Amino acid sequence: MVYKFPQLSREEIYQMLKIATEARQTRFYQEAREEGLQEGRKEGERSLILRLLQRRLGELPTSARARIEGLSLEQLEALGEALLDFEVLADLEGWLRRIS
Numbered sequence: 001m002v003y004k005f006p007q008l009s010r011e012e013i014y015q016m017l018k019i020a021t022e023a024r025q026t027r028f029y030q031e032a033r034e035e036g037l038q039e040g041r042k043e044g045e046r047s048l049i050l051r052l053l054q055r056r057l058g059e060l061p062t063s064a065r066a067r068i069e070g071l072s073l074e075q076l077e078a079l080g081e082a083l084l085d086f087e088v089l090a091d092l093e094g095w096l097r098r099i100s
Contacts, residue, residue, distance in 0.1 A: 064092060
């Protein structure tokens with residue numbers, strides 16, 4: 001990283017790195033990082049579930065996809081388990097009706 005700032009002195013680079021390290025220890029940074037991790041996890045879960053459903057049931061209707069997009073992480077996890085028992089699209093639609 002140091003070579004990216006050839007115009008800065010060693011002391012300036014040290015201060016910059018020190019500030020960056022201290023900023024990571026703030027409550028704001030920790031909360032923002034956790035929020036980003038949760039959002040990434042939710043997006044990954046949603047993507048995987050949509051792929052699994054499509055593979056198991058075929059092309060999903062737009063309405064079902066939209067409902068799945070709006071699920072919470074906990075609901076996505078429950079759907080991930082429930083989809084193992086789905087055999088037809090009606091099974092998914094029934095599950096989505098029950099959670100609303």
